[in-house]
Amino acid sequence: MCGIISVIDRSKNYMDGGAIKNALALMNERGSGEGAGYAVYGAYPDYKDYYALHVFYDNIVEPKEAVEELLEKWGKIEYAEEIPTYEQDRLRKQHIPWRYFFKPDIRLLAGTCSPEEDAIINIVNKVNTEIKGALIFSSGKDIGVFKASGWPEDVANFYRIEDYEGYIWMGHNRYPTNTSGWWGGAHPFNLLNWSVIHNGEITSYGTNRRYIESFGYKCTMKTDTEVVAYLADLLGRRHELPEELSVKALAPPFWDDIDRMSENERDLHTALRMAYGGALMNGPFAIVIAKPEGIVGFTDRIKLRPMIAAESGDRLYISSEEAAIRTMEQNLDRVWMPSAGEPVIGMVRR
């Protein structure tokens, strides 16, 4: 059991983090105080052309020197600082969050059509698997993930989340079940432009992990959700699948439903299941995936976790509970429960 909430303003009006803090705190019953976090899109307008790398350091000597040495080798650090934090009674500062605005030197990566992204993925993999005491947990442009072990309101106050503004927000309140709670295991999970929040468990984690690692991704967070972020990157960015098809690859219709489809639909869904068998996720889940263009929410095929969607003007909300949405907006145009395995999509207007 976890609590999730996400909102997008499709006209890109910016919202501060105060409202989502209250919404997430309303669902405290869904967490255990061992992990909470937020993601905001539009966080760094002054550095929007740089990758914002958020790093947890165990100390600011050896791991920091090693990370900075690596970054200098791969490109240029435009600006770096400790992420401002504010002491909270119930939250123990186990790591020191730092951020870098970074541009990779694309000349170092020949023979790829996405040199910048590939450089960042290499750096994230290298830091998270080889540099002890350092963990990159946010690596997108104009995106910030802020998370820690603690209750939603404490984590929000620790980072003063209301000081950030953006057009997409995500919040997650964790109730760890299969692995212990730690800062890196809190949601959202982020890689490049993708961020994921997730309630439930991916029981197909072993299969999905083997599949995604065969494409060069490395799982380092000791929890199932990170495979979703990497699958989203693989399907959405590298294979360029549209959102609807990505969701149908991750949570496909049952074979007996496919049998009843029209011929074209049947061919499409059969092909998707054959091509992306290793990406199929089983188990109970409600997930929201964000990228700069929008958010997508979906549940497992038999709806073993709650998900409610609502709209108010340009804003689309997706959450575990309607009440959480109503703390952010009392007057909703529409509230509905999306069907199992069917994506709810909110994209910014062009």
Place this chain on the structure above:
Amino acid sequence: MGKTIRIDAKGVHYTPLNIMLREAVADGVKEIILDNVLGQRFIGNGLRGDDVSIKINGVAGGDLAMFMSGPEIIVNGNCDHAPGNTMDSGRIIIHGSAGDATAHSMRGGEVYVRDNIGYRGGIHMKEYQEKRPVLVVGGTARAFLGEYMAGGLLIVLGLNSLFPVNERGVGSGIHGGKIILRGDIDESKLGIGAKKEKLKVEDLEEIRPYIKKFSKYFGLNSEELLKSEFTKIIPASSRPFANKYCWE
């Protein structure tokens, strides 16, 4: 007339809220109005008392009236998951929709939902001797309606829609009780262990009082409703998984 009290529930956690409810009922209060309810779980949890009425203005959180025995709860708004969870007796009337697992494991009493319910409505409903729970839904239900149902009566009217339920697994693992749908359902939507039958006269008589109450609560014409075609879903056997020691 008994005493009435009004409680502003804004920002009040469910534990103190339930303590207030119990104290009020112990004091002989007969009508309690809760304003500004927003997501508080377990309201009326284990509450006992006959002719006690609780009005909830707002969105009730999960497990409303869990284990409740006796009172009537009227919700002006939607409910989150499992209103009526293991409820013993009494009544819930929801002027809105309810979430997944509505009437979960209900063992007695009545739940009326004006609009829709989520997935697994009536899961594990049961009955014993004179205890027979009833769930009536005005709108639509989602997949796995009446899953593992062991007893009770589940009615879905499907008002304002083509089908009362149009998703898979209806009555999956049902081994007791009865699901009555207004309109029809395709055989492919039935779950393992469920079978579809035509409604008998005695079935219609059985649902009549509940349709009448539903119509009264939500301002509908019960006679018109009772003229509709209905379909009945019952267990194919009392032990649908008798030959299944484990899933192959």
